[in-house]
Every structure is written in structure tokens, then in C-alpha cells.
Amino acid sequence: MTEAKRPTINWMDVLWLVLLAALALLPPIEEYHKQLILLAFGVIQLGESWLIARVPHRGPAYLVLLKIGLATLLLPHTGETPINSYYYPIYYLPAITAAEYFGPWATLLWTSLASVVYCSYLYPALQEFEITPEDYGRLAIRIVFFFLAAMVVNRFVIESRRQTLRYQELAETLAETNRRLELAQAEARRSERLAALGQLSAGLAHEIRNPLGVIKGSAEMLTQKLGASNPLATELAGYISTETNRLSALVTRFLDFARPLHADLTPQDITTVLDRSLNDVAQLWKGAPVRVEKEYGANLPLVPLDESLCEQAFVNIVQNAYDAMGAGGGKLRVQVRKARASNRNGGNLDGVEVRIEDTGPGIPLELREQIFNPFVTTKKSGVGLGLSIVSKIIDGHQGSIRVESPDSSGGAAQGPGARFVIFFPAASDKVAAGQTAHLVIS
Numbered sequence: 001m002t003e004a005k006r007p008t009i010n011w012m013d014v015l016w017l018v019l020l021a022a023l024a025l026l027p028p029i030e031e032y033h034k035q036l037i038l039l040a041f042g043v044i045q046l047g048e049s050w051l052i053a054r055v056p057h058r059g060p061a062y063l064v065l066l067k068i069g070l071a072t073l074l075l076p077h078t079g080e081t082p083i084n085s086y087y088y089p090i091y092y093l094p095a096i097t098a099a100e101y102f103g104p105w106a107t108l109l110w111t112s113l114a115s116v117v118y119c120s121y122l123y124p125a126l127q128e129f130e131i132t133p134e135d136y137g138r139l140a141i142r143i144v145f146f147f148l149a150a151m152v153v154n155r156f157v158i159e160s161r162r163q164t165l166r167y168q169e170l171a172e173t174l175a176e177t178n179r180r181l182e183l184a185q186a187e188a189r190r191s192e193r194l195a196a197l198g199q200l201s202a203g204l205a206h207e208i209r210n211p212l213g214v215i216k217g218s219a220e221m222l223t224q225k226l227g228a229s230n231p232l233a234t235e236l237a238g239y240i241s242t243e244t245n246r247l248s249a250l251v252t253r254f255l256d257f258a259r260p261l262h263a264d265l266t267p268q269d270i271t272t273v274l275d276r277s278l279n280d281v282a283q284l285w286k287g288a289p290v291r292v293e294k295e296y297g298a299n300l301p302l303v304p305l306d307e308s309l310c311e312q313a314f315v316n317i318v319q320n321a322y323d324a325m326g327a328g329g330g331k332l333r334v335q336v337r338k339a340r341a342s343n344r345n346g347g348n349l350d351g352v353e354v355r356i357e358d359t360g361p362g363i364p365l366e367l368r369e370q371i372f373n374p375f376v377t378t379k380k381s382g383v384g385l386g387l388s389i390v391s392k393i394i395d396g397h398q399g400s401i402r403v404e405s406p407d408s409s410g411g412a413a414q415g416p417g418a419r420f421v422i423f424f425p426a427a428s429d430k431v432a433a434g435q436t437a438h439l440v441i442s
Contacts, residue, residue: 016045023087033077037070041093044070052101060101064110067094072117081129083121088142091118095146099154111150115143190373209251216244263309263396267302267427270310270352271336277314278334285322289329297337301426303352305397313393316386317356317420324360324418333357341400341423351399351426357406357419371403399424 020042024035044066052059071090079085091114098110119139125131219240226233278292321332339353363371370376372391394401399422406417 013046017042020045028078031077034074037074037077040070041067060097063101064094064098067097068114068117071114072120075118075121081121081125083118083125083139088118091115091146092149095150096153099150100157102154104151104154104158107150107154108147111147115146118146119143209248212244212248212251216241216248219244263306263393265304265306265397268305268307269300270303270305270354270424271296271300273305273307273310274314274334274336274354277311277318280311280315281318281322284319288322288327290322290325291329291331293331293333295333295335295337300336300338300352301350303397303424304427305424306393309393310397313390313422314356316390320386321356321358321360321418324358326360330359332359339423341425349425352424354422354424355419356422357417359417362405362416363403363418368403372401394422394424397424 020038024038028034044063048063051063055062068091071094074087074090075082075085078087094114095107095111099107102110122131122139219237222237223234223241226237282288282290282292318332325332333355335353335355335357337353338350340348340350341353342348367376372387374385374388376387391401401420401422404419404421406419
């Protein structure tokens with residue numbers, strides 16, 4: 001069991017109670033109505049935060065009205081003539097309360113209401129006493145001080161709110177800057193690891209490819225020489241040749257991952273490349289019970305693409321979707337629409353977003369952040385380079401790629417299926433005019 005948090009007492013509320021108690025002990029002491037009204041002031045002050053929390057929009061107005069009402073009740077019990085009572089400064093309380101919660105014009109209106117209620121005691125005073133112009137002047141001075149106190153407090157409150165807002169904006173800016181810095185550092189570390197791994201992969205691939213050529217050639221020579229004289233040796237030589245071809249394909253993937261990719265970016269309609277990729281995979285999985293749904297937005301902007309590289313990336317993602325759904329089949333949903341994304345400098349980029357969503361088992365949460373790293377895979381027979389190459393191609397197009405669950409907007413929850421969200425920036429004016437940009441993806 002956790003220990004219950006003890007309620008804390010605000011020292012300002014304690015000070016309020018002490019000051020109200022001091023007023024209760026001052027003359028006239030025998031007037032118990034005064035003590036009751038001051039007690040009501042204390043209760044309202046202690047319950048002020050509770051009332052504001054329960055009724056945030058009307059709570060401040062209720063507080064000001066209650067304090068004006070209590071101040072109006074207090075004056076008749078503190079002197080023979082309420083208008084001349086020494087307790088008239090009690091009207092400062094509703095004026096200051098209004099200054100704390102409202103803007104300048106509303107503060108002036110509430111202070112005017114408090115002043116009018118206070119001046120209402122002039123009528124009974126005029127019935128009994130003669131009021132001189134000097135008395136009217138003193139009354140006017142009191143009213144002016146009501147407004148001065150209210151406006152000074154209101155100005156302080158407004159400046160305090162502005163400073164608080166500035167600090168909040170600064171804190172949000174710093175948090176966003178730190179987030180971008182962490183992302184940049186993580187990307188730099190990932191790039192360094194990938195560069196070192198790419199150099200190692202290239203060296204190993206070249207060293208492995210030569211012996212593989214010798215092994216494959218020897219196996220083919222054995223098959224030709226032995227022929228039908230030794231069926232067992234011929235069968236074993238066939239195994240050697242088959243496995244050599246598999247290793248050669250694996251080495252080729254290592255080289256694709258390691259070598260720089262030279263991209264010739266030209267403005268194109270991304271849906272054309274996407275349709276061709278879908279058809280290529282459908283031909284490989286001919287007869288698979290997979291239903292493909294397409295949702296292409298209208299008036300999509302052109303995107304600077306390297307056609308072959310982009311098709312390779314799409315084929316890899318779609319092929320993974322077919323693999324994930326397996327022989328049981330499922331639904332492959334492809335969406336293309338206009339989108340806007342933040343760039344690394346904090347600005348916004350207009351472009352096209354491609355969403356490829358399957359109904360397979362999905363990707364575990366612990367692999368979401370690592371799925372685009374080399375040698376990370378969910379397949380039993382996979383090597384884990386396919387999505388690394390896809391990420392490399394997308395980065396080379398100045399785009400972004402992420403994976404999430406179809407049943408969650410931000411990918412926080414794990415559910416059936418996987419959704420790959422790819423963003424491509426739209427072509428600039430020069431590129432859209434037909435100029436080709438050459439980019440080396442290292």
C-alpha cells in the first residue's frame with residue numbers, strides 16, 4: 001500500500017485567517033454579526049481554489065459577487081453610518097479578486113459595481129445627515145483608490161501571466177530542441193555504425209564472392225565429368241551449386257547494402273511506380289489469396305524519384321507484407337495522399353505520404369525502433385538487410401519511413417498487422433520544371 005499524500009496548508013491562507021481574526025478582535029467587538037461575516041470571508045477564501053476548480057468559467061464571478069455581498073453586509077454592523085465606517089476598505093477585496101481573474105476592462109466593471117454598492121449607503125445617510133462638498137471629495141478619493149488598487153494588481157497579474165507564458169514557450173522550445181538534438185545524435189551514431197558496417201560488409205562480400213565462384217565452377221565441372229556414372233556425386237554437386245547460388249544472392253544483398261547508391265531524381269507520379277511494384281509482387285505470388293485495396297488521393301504533386309531504386313523499396317515492403325500474411329492470405333491496403341512533415345531545420349515540407357498496410361501478425365513493439373537496422377528481422381530465414389536498404393533509399397530521397405500498428409495513430413499499441421508510412425517531399429520548382437537532380441546515397 002502506498003502512503004496517502006498529506007494535504008498541505010498554504011501559508012497565504014493562514015495569513016488571511018490571521019488578518020481576518022485580527023479584524024474580528026478589533027472594535028466593535030460586541031457586534032457578533034461582524035464576526036460571522038468575517039468568518040464567511042475566511043471560508044470563501046479557503047474554498048476559493050476549490051470553487052475555481054469546480055466552476056472554472058463562472059467561479060471568479062461568483063467569488064467577486066459573494067465578496068461584494070459580504071462587504072455590503074459588514075458595513076452596517078461596524079458603525080452608525082455605513083458610508084463612514086472604518087471598515088470601508090473591505091471593498092478592496094472584491095476589487096482585487098476581480099483583478100486577479102479578469103482582464104483590465106472586466107476589472108474596471110467589477111470595481112465600478114463594488115463602488116456603486118458602496119455608494120448606495122449615501123441615500124440613508126442623506127436622510128439623517130448633511131453631507132458637505134468636502135465629504136463628497138473624501139468619498140471620491142476612496143472610490144478612486146478602489147480603482148487604483150484594482151488596476152495595479154491587474155497589471156501585475158497580467159505581466160505575471162505574460163512572463164509565465166514566455167517561460168512555457170521557452171521550455172517547449174528547449175524541449176523540442178533537445179528532442180531534435182537527440183534525434184540528430186542518434187542518427188549520427190546510426191550513420192557511423194552503418195558506415196563501418198558497410199565497409200566491413202563490402203570487404204567480406206568481395207572476399208567471399210571469389211571462393212564461391214570457385215566452388216560453383218568446381219561443382220559444375222563435377223556434374224559434367226561424372227554425368228550418369230555416379231548419381232550420388234551428381235546429386236551432391238547439385239546441392240553444392242544450389243547453395244552456392246543462395247550464398248551468392250546473399251552476398252549481392254550485402255553489396256547492395258554497402259555500396260553507395262547513385263540516384264537520378266526526376267519528378268514523377270509516385271502512383272505509377274507503386275502500381276508497377278504491386279504488379280511485380282503479385283506476379284511472384286500468383287494465386288495468393290491477398291486482396292489489394294488502393295486509395296489514391298487526387299491532384300497529387302510530383303515527387304523527385306529514382307524510378308528503379310524507389311521500385312526496389314516498394315517491392316521489398318510489399319514482398320514482406322505478402323510473406324507476413326502467408327498462405328492464409330489477407331488484405332493489403334495502399335493509401336497515397338498529400339501530406340506535410342517537419343524537416344530537420346524545424347520547417348514544414350509539403351509532399352506525398354504512402355501507407356502500406358497488411359493484416360499479418362504485426363511487428364513486436366521491442367523491434368519497432370530497430371526494424372530498419374541491419375540484421376534485424378522477424379523472419380526465421382531472413383538476414384535483416386531488406387528494410388535497411390529500404391531505409392537507405394528513402395533517406396536518399398530526403399524522405400522518412402516509420403512503422404506502426406494499423407489500429408493506432410502513433411504506433412504506440414501493438415495489434416495485428418503492420419503499417420509502413422513513407423513520406424516523400426514534393427518536387428521543387430526547378431525539379432518540377434524537368435531538371436534532373438543527381439544524388440549519391442552513401
